[in-house]
Amino acid sequence: MPQALAPSSPLASEQADIACPFCGLLCDDLEMSEALSPKQPPHRACPRAQLGYTAAELTGNPGIAGKPADFEAALSAAIRLLRASKRPLFSGLGSDVQGLRALFKLAERCGAVVDHMHSGALNSSLRVLQSLGWHTTTLGEVQNRADLVVILGVDLDRGFPRFLARHVAGQDALQPARRAQRRVIYLGPKAHAPTCPAELPLEVLPTPTARLAESLRTLQGLLQGIPLPRTGKAAALAPLAARIKAAEYPVFVWAPGQLPATVSDLVIGAACELVAQINRTRRAAGLALGGDDGAQSALAVSAWLTGFGTGVGFSRGALKPQGELGGSAAALAEGGCDLILHLSSFGPAHLPAADKPRIVLAPPGFAPREAPDVYLPIGIPGVDHPGQLIRTDGVVALPLRALRPARHPSAASVLRQLFAALERKS
């Protein structure tokens, strides 16, 4: 008989140092003094996290073709679809390390193509890393050592609401002198300029996203002392070039997932070349903000288990990287995939548009509006059950705690049950 619920850790009535799973920063300083509820999200949860904790309150039933079903019936329907499929696409991949490990094992069993919902952004970073190399840093280094932070068009308020307050403005720094000197410059569309804590001076240099790469190349030229016209872009960027020259440890911050695909490789590449140029004589680093929806964990798990990033395709024991194809849309466009299994634990499940049977694993608060062929509700790692996620800078795997008795099984538990059932019937 399938097990519906995974065991969860004992709950303490008061908890501190809770890690938030709702963006790649994984802030691990949240606190709770009362039971979790929409009116009582953990203390320090930002607006984005509050939306996640509010969605976590919704409950729902498993479903088959839009009709409520019991868990065993929905699981059996999913098993039938997987058995009938010649080449499923496992998409979304929004899960913790344990869920992703179980998903890759099932993917190998099914000969599936595996693709994370943010694989476009992940692939952009990987392409630059492979072709140019890069020198990146960690959230801790920014907090402790950077004296200049240059934000490259990142909409921090929308995507990473506590980045400035926690890692840039925070008073907790190993080098208080550097912290006291720290300046923040935002180079990007004015509409996305961040709301800065009062104690942190912010300068805004408005630049359209489409011209960010060009601005970074101009900065390279100014730092190299190449004679440039004293008007227009070069003149506007000259004060920033002077700031960078004077800084002991400038850090350049970008968010691959927020950059349009048409310019993302160019912007990341130009930022990495600028950092490399400064590093010839001093110290500088880049910081890529991302890792939402378990993306950093998916990248790590895929690398551990397959040697490739997401996505990959399993086929009769062979493994083929699919990264250059550009994600789920390309995998589906190839015409090879005849079933979609979509996993989304931390945000709304946006299914790849395709006329294929669909199995969805998502918490009820994140279930798709349109009923899939099979819906299996799962818990949220860090809310319903413990787990681990890898932070955006890729240097730590943070433990997630259960904040309440689990209402639904973990993704890992459901995926393992699917695997066991397929093994039994083969």
Ligand code: SF4
């Ligand atoms: S910034 Fe991100 S990790 Fe931190 S509380 Fe907000 S959603 Fe959670």
